[in-house]
Amino acid sequence: MGDTGVNLAISTVIFALRPAPDGGAPTLWIPLVRRIRDPHLGLWALPGGPLLPEESLAExxxxxxxxxxxxxxxxxxxxxxxxxPDRSPGDRVVSIVYWALVHSGEAEQLAEGENVRWFVADEVPRLAFDHNTIIEYALWRLRNKMEYSRIAHALLGETFTLTQLREVHEAVLGRPLDPANFRRQIESSGDVVATDQVVTGGRHRPPRLFRYIGSVDLGDTGPLSG
Amino acid sequence: MGDTGVNLAISTVIFALRPAPDGGAPTLWIPLVRRIRDPHLGLWALPGGPLLPEESLAExxxxxxxxxxxxxxxxxxxxxxxxxPDRSPGDRVVSIVYWALVHSGEAEQLAEGENVRWFVADEVPRLAFDHNTIIEYALWRLRNKMEYSRIAHALLGETFTLTQLREVHEAVLGRPLDPANFRRQIESSGDVVATDQVVTGGRHRPPRLFRYIGSVDLGDTGPLSG
DNA sequence: ACAAAAGTGTTTTTCTTACACCCATGT
DNA sequence: ACATGGGTGTAAGAAAAACACTTTTGT
Incomplete structure (x- = not known):
């Protein structure tokens, strides 16, 4: 038992929001790691590893x-x-892939080096295995989910202005949104509540800070714990 | 290699449309198989099996x-x-689950017996493992997907009347739909085209037969082959 | 005073829903 | 003729989009 000739691995597509390469508007970035063994030694790839016997897939x-x-x-x-069957040369690997959103703050903590580096999400180089396909699919899923759920929250801090929230949506969807209509949609959704704080310092009317209502759940538990 | 202490299995939730138990309107049914070994010997479960080294997950x-x-x-x-980790007693099994739609005609071919039987989709008994959860999730996904894709097609024959198509939607969604509005939605979607045939025999105006436009693809290939 | 972004109001358009009505067939 | 489901027309209501306008700050 346990040996079916098939290896099981877990990988993750990680998204974070950081300034564009030219220092401009916020953009989606993905950290990749360099392969330090064959196959595909030297190529960039998604971070991943084996599944330990005691942990769940999400863990x-x-x-x-x-x-x-x-x-x-x-x-x-x-x-x-x-x-x-042919996605890993000379080997049979089934990868269960997750996708994650991390905080802008967290994104800074990641020390870049020879073997870890951030890439703009839709400008990744040729990757190991089928990882280009996987990232494309993850991007598609993220963009889809952004339109009907509150995940944008996970890319921001505890409080945020509606302009910041809109910029997240714009960065993910890749197109500009009408500030007036966006504001109304968000406010009428009931997902968000105004705090009594505003942000001063900009050379214009100070925007109000908002916070998400309800529990800050770690993620979609999928079919479990409906 | 290949032995991580974790077993990989493939299971499938199969949906078909058949008359309700009382002979009434079309309803969703699911075939289940009886466990012929421990764990959960004797309980009903989803059909499944191992992943052979040469085949893809979908295969x-x-x-x-x-x-x-x-x-x-x-x-x-x-x-x-x-x-x-605890979903299979005394063992570590990761199940990659698929869901399938089969033709009403196919559904008849399945010989029921001691070890295979059809159940109304939302009236299944207590099943082995976490299979109740899995079926609930599959139902949720099916109902969701019905609203924005053309999968209803897969439950019907090559040609069909718009009333038949509407009955599929009603059976899956579990609520009645306005025939007039349903017709307009489908016709304006461009997914369907009228044939030059009608169905005679009913004691009313003969309905026109339609057929789906484009390739009758076997299914959603997921991220592959965009 | 002026620029710039925050925030509000209003109109237009588009999609959904409800429901009245006519059509073609078998009995 | 009439019952029955097939099929069309139309108007009310809701949601999305477009865009003009007012507000509040820093310089």
Missing amino acids: AAAHNLKSTTDVEPRYLEQLYAFGE | AAAHNLKSTTDVEPRYLEQLYAFGE
Whole structure:
């Protein structure tokens, strides 16, 4: 038992918001790690690792995310199980892939080096295995989910202005949104509540800070614990 | 290599449309198989099996679906990977679960017996493992997907009347739909085209037959082959 | 005073829903 | 003729989009 000739691995696509390369508007970034063994030695790849016997799939994703890139996820959701027979040369690997959102703050903690580096989400180089496909799919899922759920929260701090929230949506969706209509949609959703604080310092009317209502859940638990 | 102490299995939730138990309107049914070994000997469970080294995940799902219940899927999509450490007593099993739609005709071919039986989708008994949770999630996904994709097709024959198509939607969603508005939505979607045939025999105006436009793809290939 | 972003109001358009009504067939 | 479901028309209501306008700050 236990040996079916198939290896099981867990990988994670991690998203964070950081300034664009030219210092401009916030953009989506992804950390990748360099392969230090064959196959695909030297190529960039998604962080990942094995599934330990005592941990759940989501725990495994959180662990290896922490150990390889040292960030804590604010949101974590299963993406897909990839298992084409030829996706890893000379070996049979089924990868259960998660995707995660981390805080802008966390994103800074990740020490870049020879073997870990941030990439703009839709400008990644050729990656090991089928990881380009996986990232494309994760991006599609993120953009989709952004339109009907409150995950944008996970990319921001505890409080935020509605302009910041809109910029997150714009960065993820890749298109500008009408500030007036966006404001109304968010306010009427009831997901968000105004604090009594404003942000001064900008050379214009100080924007109000908002916070999300309800529990700050770690992520989509999927079919479990409905 | 290959032995991580974790077993990998593939299971499938199969949906078909059949008359309600009282002979009434079409309803969703699911075939289940009886456990013939421990754990959970004697309980009903989802059909499933191991992943063979040469086959893809979807192929594995299609194979064991064919071998255990002898039906061919018209639609096949990955549902979720279930991997809680305690979901199988005394063993560590990760199940990659697919869901499938089969033709009403196919559904008849399945010979029921001591070890295979059809159940009304939302009236299944207590099942082995976490299979009740899995079926609930599959139902949720099916109902969701029905609202924005053309999967209803897979439960019908090549041609169909708009009333038949509406009845599929009603059976899956569990609520009545306005025939007039449903017709307009479908017709304006462009997914469907009228044939030059009508169905005679009913004691009323003969309804026109329609057919889906475009390729009758086997299913959602997921992230692959965008 | 002026620029710039925050925030409000109003109109237009588009999609959904409800429901009245006519059509074609078998009995 | 009439019952029955097929099929069309239309108007009310809700939601989304477009855009003009007012407010409050820093310089």
